[in-house]
Amino acid sequence: MSSATHQIDQNAWLRDPDVQRMLRVRDDDEAAFGELVEAYQNRLIGIFTHVLHDSAAAEDLAQEAFLRVYRARHRYQPTAKFATWLFRIANNLATNRLRSLSRRKEVSMKAADSGQQSLPTPEQLAAEKSALMPTRQLDKQEMREVVRQSLDTLNDRQRMALLLNKFEHMSYADIAASMDLSVQAVKSLLTRARENLRLQLEPYLTGSSDQERANK
Template sequence: MAISQSTAARYTAQDPDVRLMLRVQQDDAEAFEELMLRYQDRVVSLMTHLVGKRDLAEDLAQDIFMRVYRSRKRYVPGAKFSTWLYTIANNVASNSRRGLARRREVNLVAQDSGEFTGNPLDQAALEASGLMPTRQLDKAELSQVVQMAVAALNDRQRMAVLLNKFEHMSYEEIAEVMELTPAAVKSLLSRARGNLRQVLEPYLEQGTKIDTPRESE
């Protein structure tokens, strides 16, 4: 899609990260390093929640930033830099999941490794579900139940929740990242909220864990 000069000028004026990326376009190594410092931890965290393996997530994050650098000469600011970056991340995650599926490594969330314990994912999942604890909870146990709840989401629902709750993206921004309409994103988040509630509500209210199959696309 062609990007007008007025749109490019607007995002350049509004987003300091766009201005950094335009410096990267001119082969400014310090600007690229600054963008990596700003986003690397966030990208690794996002990819970890999407593919479930920290070492794989770090490799994918490196691939994402390499794609950013290789694309620098073609870059035109048609959105916030973060929206453009997470569009690349979504494509990389999708390609990785297809590769894992082909190798029958289909378990895409952490199980009992404790990798996500204490992670902001716990709070994000609770906020997305609309539920809050009404009793004292063991943090490790809550984290395990949250992992189960997030595992019940399909890949697109998980991505939408992470972008909405971790990156505070609007429906319109998530739609651009995921190549959907804002209405489709709203529907995805609504279904995700219902699926999270199904798993979390019995535990938060009664301490009862339930097993739930992962929802299909």
């Protein structure tokens, strides 16, 4: 990339008002930092809640993310949109937390017994799934639970990419920067995520369409 193009790109980031706020934070403007916290608190907590299913843990993690932003303020260089940088920090935190939760779960499962009984067999999984089959029209609350469970069937990276795509309306390039992946990897990740989601939710589509029509 030529230096002129690089200069244009950097100026593009500088037009992001949150990059401007972060530059003020870099100069120890605490009020600007407060504005960033206000602007991003719900968005961060929303993503963390979908990942962790625990609103208190989501708030703790969001606070940790803001603390990291503050600690890194003097080294901050605007090389991307502020949201991309923030969600990169968020993604690292969520990944570490999920890894630690999974290790803890492994230990507690080993401690509980031989571990074989607590893992559901494919037959049990099939039975659980059949319990959710749309033999009747589900109400909104039940449908919400089905969607939540479907999201949980995705692996951590698919889920994070999908959440950033859906709720943060991020481009593939921004998701790639936030998750430290190539754009092609994000494309594949999102395709698998959408395909898995479709397989999980397809049986409910007719019901939800009827319900939507009824609501209208």
